[in-house]
Amino acid sequence: MRWTLKPKPQISKVEELKKALQVNDIVATLLLQRGIESYEAAKTFFRPSFEDLHDPFLMKDMDKAVARIEKAIADGENILVYGDYDVDGTTSVALMSSYLKTRLDSVATYIPDRYDEGYGISYKGIDFAHDNDFSLIIALDCGVKAVDKVKYAKDKGIDFIICDHHRPGNKLPEAIAVLDPKRDDCDYPFKELCGCGVGFKLITALASKEGQTVEDLVEYLDLVATAIGADIVPIVGENRALAHIGLHVINTAPRPGMKAIIAEVKKEELTITDVVFIIAPRINAAGRMKHGNHAVTLLTETDFNLAAEYAVDIDQFNTDRKETDRRITEEALLQIEENNEQEGFTTVVYNENWHKGVIGIVASRLIETYYRPTLVFTKSREKLAASARSVKGFDVYNALEACSEYIEQFGGHKYAAGLTLLPENYEGFKTKFESVVKATIDPKLLTPELKVDLEIELSQIDHKLFRILRQFAPFGPGNMSPTFMTQGVKDTGWGKCVGEDDKHLRFTATQSPHDNMVCIGFGLGDKIDFIKARQAFSIAYSIDENHWNGNTSLQLKLKDIKP
Template structure:
């Protein structure tokens, strides 16, 4: 790992925050690193308010979308709520469809089949709408590049309202309304919403026309928080406010489906990290292993007993997903080593039998080992489909853009994308992608970086300090859990490897005359020799709590040792 210490903010700004907030220099520094410079900024950060949620009509085309939906309801039209098969898409469909059903009965839902139709709006989905006398489709978390699909729907007399958060292409689809804060001509104050966030803005706008307030929409925020966590969007601004209140709903009054997932795990208070690693993979597993509509059924079910059965089914999908993911990852490792491709600038692997539902997860696993922009391909009908994942600081979407002559289609974000191509173009694309990355990537990005907020001493880690750090949550991109560095530490002699394969390290550290503090380092078992026999070492870590035998103590969550 590269350890990069963040620059120290200006001294006068640190002093100002120390004075107005009555905090120490460490806390003032952490706040400034997160863009918090005034008392008002800090108040908004530590005490998010529902008042911080923007007026939805500031979004381009929102008035048109609301008018078209009102018209559809007035005329008794059938409305189809259409979303992608991942967490963001299925939560969006659950959110918008369940809200619309509170005011109007003629609502249907549609999730494309990952294998038959692929990502986004499909011709098959539009045919379904046409066959079922549906004259309005609301797309969620997809549609911003569906120029040809929207034209096809228009030919069939079907209007489309697009709600998306992906980057538009050079041409916008000719839909009735296009809600996307990333549109160049959209002046909405916050453009990092996830798809479900855009869906929430739509129901907020619809609700306001009916005299409802944000308070009436609180029961939907568990879905929004789940999507924000799963889609790895920045936890700043409006996302942070929505996630903050959504977590409260998850922990106090979740919908039956989310309650059923939590119930089988017997987990108490959930953090945003728990949502990422516990709730999201289970919702995702439905679309990966079977069909995304299972997730929508779970998330819209109001009977807890029925929801428990749906959650049990989804748990089975998740178990199957885990074993497939491990199996395919091993096969990918073997392929890379057999071809001798460990030294390339990219990782690109293909097997026609790999399960399309887990190739994105496998791509992430390969990055953990090789730390390169990564593509995992499989056969999809008569084409090849791939999931792309990137490393910090490198825009894989831009790299794909430079190879687009080899592709049928692609879409996504800076760090995650999907694409399809003809099998005959696979090798040419693989070579072109390697060449683009080789020529454009800053070579230092190929070594994982850990950004350190501040160097502190162990003496400064107190229960009061930790209580303040906890209030920085919910954590996520652009507001990560603070990472600290301490130097010249020593183990007290108790360090050992733990875990079934001894992959982890457990130690008790001191620094000069500081109190002892325990530390746990996952997957750092190979560092044991560096700290044995009281050899001095430096460490980077976050701080958390560990409860053992009824006693709760602070501990270092070690990220790296040297």
């Protein structure tokens, strides 16, 4: 890893904020690095609330969307709630359908089949709507680029409302309303909502016409918080408030489906990290291994006993998913070695038998070994389908756009995308993608960056600091858990490798006889030589709490060690 120390704020600003908040240098510096420069800004940061949310009608086309849905409710039309098969999509569908069913009986849901229909709005889904007399489709977490499909629906007499957060193309679909804060002509103040977040803004607008406020919709925020965590959107601004309140709902009054998942994993209080690594993979596993409908059924179930049965199935899907992605990752790594493709600026692998549902996870796993933009392809009917993942700082979406002559269809974000192409274009695409990345990537981005907030001494770490740092949560992009570095530490002499295959490292670091700190380094077992050499070294870490035998103590969660 290359360690990058964040710039220190001006001393005068640190002193000013210290005085205003009655905090120490460390806390004031961390806040200033996050753009928090005043007492009021700190109050908003530490106490996120409904007051931090913007008026939903500031979003372009919101008035049109609300008017069309109100007409559908008044006329008793059939409404189809349509969403993607991932966490953001299925939580969005659960949210929108649950709310609409409080006002209308004739509401149904539709999740496309990952293998039969692929990502986004499908002709099959529109035909389903037409065959079953749905006159309005509300699409969530997809649709902003579905120009041809929306026209196809319009020709069949079906209206569309789109709630999306992906980048629009050059032309917007001819829908009744296209709600997407990333539209160039949308002045909505916060651009980083996830799909479920856009859906929540829509139900907030609908509820306001019924005399309700956002506080009357708090029960839906467990879904929104889950989507925010899973979709890796920045946890700043509105997302911070929605995630903060939503986490409280998850931990105090979750919907039966969410409660059933939590009961399966037997975890007491969940953080946003738990949502990302415990709840989200289980919801995602339904669409990966079976069908996204299973996730929607679980998340909309009102009877806990039934939800508990569904949660068992979801847990099994997740177990199957883990085994499948482990096997495919091994096969992909072997393919790279056998083809002698360890060098270069990209990783592109293909096997027609790989499970389409896990290729995105496999791409992420390959980046852990070969840190570079990665695509994993498999066969999908007559075409090849791929998931793309990128390294920090490189926009893989733009790189794919530069290869568009080889691609049938693609969409996504800066760091994650999906695409399809014809088999005969695979080799041409692979060559072009390598050349585009080689020409545009800064070579230093091919070494993982560890951003360090601040250099401190071990003697500055205490329970009071840790209690304040906990209040920086929820953590995520835009507000990562603070990373510190300390130089000139030594092991007290008892350092050792622990865990299966000695993968992890555990030792006690010291700078002086009075400031010993226990350190745990997951996956850092190969750094044991630094410890045994009895020479001073540097550590990068976050501050954590260790609970053992009823005792609680501070420990350092290591991220890297250097001489």
